[in-house]
Amino acid sequence: xxxxxxxxxxxxxxxxxxxxxxxxxxxxxxAMDNLxxxxxxxxxxxxxxxDFEFYxxxxxxxxxxxxxxxxxxxxxxxxSPIDYLKIPIQTLKVGAMGTHNCLGLxxxxxxxxxxxxxxxxxxxPLVHPQPETYWxxxxxxxxxxxxxxxxRYMESITMAYHTFHKVxxxxxxxxxxxxxRMRLNDGRALPAFIGQALRGEDIxxxxxxxxxxxxxxxxxxxxxxYRLLLSDYTGPVNIGxxxxxxxxxxxxxxxxxxxxxxxxxxxxxxVDDPKQRQPDITLAKKLLDWAPVVSRKEGLxxxxxxxxxxxxxxxxxxxxxxxxxx
Numbered sequence: 001x002x003x004x005x006x007x008x009x010x011x012x013x014x015x016x017x018x019x020x021x022x023x024x025x026x027x028x029x030x031a032m033d034n035l036x037x038x039x040x041x042x043x044x045x046x047x048x049x050x051d052f053e054f055y056x057x058x059x060x061x062x063x064x065x066x067x068x069x070x071x072x073x074x075x076x077x078x079x080s081p082i083d084y085l086k087i088p089i090q091t092l093k094v095g096a097m098g099t100h101n102c103l104g105l106x107x108x109x110x111x112x113x114x115x116x117x118x119x120x121x122x123x124x125p126l127v128h129p130q131p132e133t134y135w136x137x138x139x140x141x142x143x144x145x146x147x148x149x150x151x152r153y154m155e156s157i158t159m160a161y162h163t164f165h166k167v168x169x170x171x172x173x174x175x176x177x178x179x180x181r182m183r184l185n186d187g188r189a190l191p192a193f194i195g196q197a198l199r200g201e202d203i204x205x206x207x208x209x210x211x212x213x214x215x216x217x218x219x220x221x222x223x224x225x226y227r228l229l230l231s232d233y234t235g236p237v238n239i240g241x242x243x244x245x246x247x248x249x250x251x252x253x254x255x256x257x258x259x260x261x262x263x264x265x266x267x268x269x270x271v272d273d274p275k276q277r278q279p280d281i282t283l284a285k286k287l288l289d290w291a292p293v294v295s296r297k298e299g300l301x302x303x304x305x306x307x308x309x310x311x312x313x314x315x316x317x318x319x320x321x322x323x324x325x326x
Contacts, residue, residue: 002051004028004069006111008059008102009076011038013181014116014174014218018073019046021222027051030065033076034058036090037083042181059098060090063105071229072113074102077150079118081270082187088146095150096157103161106168114170114229115158117236119277120148121173129244129278132173132236142272155236162234172228175240175279178299179218180306185317189213190300193251194307197258198315207269209248214278216241217299220292227288240279241292253296257304 005022009015010031015038022029023046031043032055046052057063059076077094078084084091099115106113122130123138138148155171162169182188184195196203216239224239245253251264284290307315 002026002028003071004030004067005071005073006030006032006065006069006105007073007075008032008098009038009074009116010054011035011040011042012075012079013042013179013183014079014177014221015075016042016181017179017218017222018075018225019043019052021226023049023052025226029053030055030069032057032059032063036087037078039183059101060093061101063101065105065109069105069109069111072102072106072109072111073116073225073229074099074113075116077116078147080183080186080188081144081147082185084147085143091146092150095154099154099157103158103167103169107161107165112168112170112229113158114172114225115154117151117155117171117173118147119173119175119238119240119279120144121152121155122274123148124272124274125276128276129242129280130238131280132238132283139272143270144272169234170228170231171234171236172225173236173238173279174221175216175238176213176277177216177218177221177240179303182303184307184310184315189247189250190215190254190303191307193254194258194304195315197254197260197262198307200260200262202263202265203251203255204267205247205251205264206267206273208266209251209264210246211269211273211275212244212246212277213250214241214244215250215296215299216292217294217302220294224284224288224290227290228284231287233287237284237287238279238281239284239290240281241296242279242281243296244276244278245296253300254304257300
């Protein structure tokens with residue numbers, strides 16, 4: 001029988017690429033999403049596949065999946081500032097209650113579970129680059145705290161289930177990732193820059209643009225996650241591209257790619273915005289024999305071509321309006 005995997009947050013950017021990966025690898029995929037930030041368009045190509053099924057469900061409620069499960073990948077969560085600042089309560093709930101429910105399901109099904117943490121657990125880091133041994137510099141009551149602390153709690157309860165209930169767990173700390181199926185209006189640097197260029201708007205860089213990020217193409221990230229899931233390591237592992245770039249330089253790269261003649265303009269830096277972000281991937285190289293292979297130039301071209309191929313109405317679509325954060 002084929003092995004089965006449940007992927008939460010499956011209609012999102014990363015979740016949908018993970019669904020593709022596991023279908024390609026010959027798994028039966030159970031996808032779950034409440035569609036608060038996800039989009040079924042990301043999965044519609046999989047609906048005819050007999051090894052794929054989709055559940056429209058909020059994982060902060062009790063999760064029921066019939067039959068056996070070999071693996072669970074918990075990727076449900078708003079991941080962009082424009083989302084989690086608008087729906088802070090849901091963000092905290094999916095990190096806490098949603099993770100609790102997924103871990104309970106893993107315990108019941110005797111499934112291995114991998115949870116998606118983030119480089120944001122390091123906050124505005126005082127150590128550079130960031131190794132897994134660094135505990136972070138996070139403001140728990142700042143505006144970004146709803147996301148940062150939700151992920152830090154996720155890691156804590158995952159390790160508690162591992163040590164107390166002997167659940168087979170994995171933790172991936174994901175650094176900035178990009179590629180097709182991102183939303184142009186999700187507030188993150190790359191889609192924001194490309195969206196502004198496509199619309200002929202000036203490109204907005206916050207602060208002086210000296211803050212750094214390290215961008216990993218989605219296919220590299222998915223391969224790293226897949227290898228981590230099948231490994232024997234239960235501690236957190238950084239998966240990201242260590243090729244660091246300032247946001248000012250990154251905006252200039254996007255401009256050069258698009259051939260647009262708009263200006264780069266500066267706006268005030270958001271509260272608690274990290275000044276540096278670069279993964280130390282020594283552990284991933286050693287444990288998983290993994291390192292990114294897609295250059296930023298190649299990844300940017302693929303991503304730009306994807307966005308440019310969308311209907312022009314998509315370039316102008318406004319961010320989602322959410323219901324109250326009950």
